[in-house]
Amino acid sequence: MTLPKIVILGAGLGGTIAAYEIRAAVKGKADVMVVNDSDDYWFIPSNPWVAVRWREPEAIKVHLPPVMAKKGIGFTAVGAKRVxxxxxxxxxxxxxxxxxxxxxxxxxxxxxxxxxxxxxPAGFTSSVCRTDHASDTADAFDRLAADPKPVVIGAAQGASCYGPAYEFAMIVDTELKRRKVRDRVPMTFVTAEPYIGHLGLDGVGDTKGLLESEMRNRHIKWITNAKISKVEDGMMHVEEVNEDGTTKAKHDLPFGFSMILPAFRGVPAVYGIEGLTNPRGFILADKHQRNPTFKNVYSLGVCVAIPPVGPTPVPVGVPKTGFMIESMVTAIAMNLKAELGGQEPVEEATWNAVCLADFGDGGVAFVAQPQIPPRNLNWSSEGKWVHLAKIGFEKYFIHKIRRGTSEPFYEKLALHALGIRKLRFK
Incomplete structure (x- = not known):
């Protein structure tokens, strides 16, 4: 008898753990296969470290074919042209x-x-969005350290990922101090957020106060409500807007090194498919992670369409954190198991957020339940412990991918950060 086939498109953080968890949930009832455009998994949260040579790319890579084969999961790295x-x-x-x-x-x-x-990378700014980008950024950073010049770091209009921009700004500050050249490098942080620490989430706890204080202590200037109009070699043109969207000021920022996170959109394989995606190419999903038009299509992670938390003068997207993604994975695995058993999906993801933002010599952590306000839990903290926790997080998660385990991780991380053993994020 031919078993139903479940195909997982993508093998990043969400797709890889989804393959493991779905395989465990439907074993014997369906075949599971992964389609990716590479043989390798890269631990993206460590890219800011790669960009200052605190990690080598090979240290955060997992070669997937043997792991998938061991778990009985089909795998191809041919990549998808169109769904x-x-x-x-x-x-x-x-x-x-x-x-x-x-x-x-x-x-x-x-x-x-x-x-x-x-x-x-094809223009004049660097990136930490991919590990190969981060590796190239490390070369650019070395040139900066050898010939200090102004630095501009941040996130462009429409971006929906802000934590790595803050992380990288602080990590650059820390590493320049270690190389004894920080005093020769003026730094400016440029962001579409309406205020420092908004993070696309309208803040979590006192992230505004914590991050503003951190940036003042590190002599990093900032521009919020910022639109980057154009980047030239050594010069960034930025428009700062008022609350009503009118122009407040225009800034011409000289730089010798810059890392700006871009806006995201859906990948070409799905972009513009009516009923499947929104106008930006993100996958439409109901509360069970299932597409309303194509009922046998589920989605998880950064590719899922989520509306912003509220209007802002400059477009600001909502991040999809690891905790949220892991909960999407579990919901999909359980719903596929139900469907294969002839039942309707009932599981819903617990859209909570846990984040460790490492600054190299400290950091900020936050937990939001749920991720989008209003919340039942709204907590943030700072300290050197965050840096150490991020190192442990990296080692554990890479080990998890290499072992092919589907055990949940982010809830344990949240409980550890809060020091609360009885709390459950349901």
Whole structure:
């Protein structure tokens, strides 16, 4: 008898753990296969460390084919050219097609550097969004340290990931101090957020106060409500707007080194498919992570469409943190198990947030339950312990991917951070 086929599109943080957890949930009732555009998994949260040579790229890489084979999961790194949900088919990059009974989309985002003239690795700014980007950024950082010049770091309009920008600004500050050149490097933080510490979440606890204080202590100036209009070689043009969207000031920021996080959009394989995606190419999903039009398509992670927490003068997206992604994975695994048993999906993801923002010599942690306000739990803290916790987090999670385990992690992290053993994020 031919078993139903579940295809997972993407093998980043969400797709990889989804493969493990779905396989464990449906074992014997369906075949599970992963389609990715690379043989390797990269631990993206460590990219800021790669960009200042605190990590080598190989240290955060997991070669997936042998792990997937050991777990009985099919795997191909050919990559997807286009999803055809009306036909239950994925068109692959080698010209072949792969049919499925259920599809789980976990592609992550397409990086929209091209939406701002001169932005990104193909232009004049660096990136930590991918590990190969971060490796190139390390070369640019070495040139900065050898020939100190002004630095501009931040997140562009429409970005939906802010933690790594704050992390990288602080890490750069720390490493420049270690190299004894910080006093020769003026730093400016540029962000679309309406205030420092907004994070796309309208703040968590006192992230505004904590991050503003940290930036003052490190002599980092900032511009909020910022639109980057254009980047030229050594010069960034930024428009700062008022609450009503009118221009407040225009800034021409000279730089010798810059890292700006871009806006995200859906990947080309899904972008513009009516009923599947929103206008930005993000996957539409109901409370069970299932697409309303194509009922056998689920989605998780950064590729999922989530509306902003509220209007802001400059567009600000909502981040999809690891805790939220892990809860999406569990909900999908349970819902697929139910569907294969002839039942309707009932599981819902617990959209809570846990974040460790490492600053190299300290850091800020926060827990939000739920991620989008109003919240039942709204907590943030700072200290050297965050830096140590981030190191432990990296080691544990990479080990988890290498072992192919589906055990949950982020709830344990939240409980450890809070020091509360009886709390459960349900």
């Amino acid at each position: 055809h949900p009306a036909e239950n088919r994925i068109e692959l990059n080698d010209g072949t097609s792969l049919s499925y009974d259920y599809l789980v989309i976990a592609t992550g985002p397409d990086l929209a550097f091209d939406e701002i003239d001169g932005l990104g």
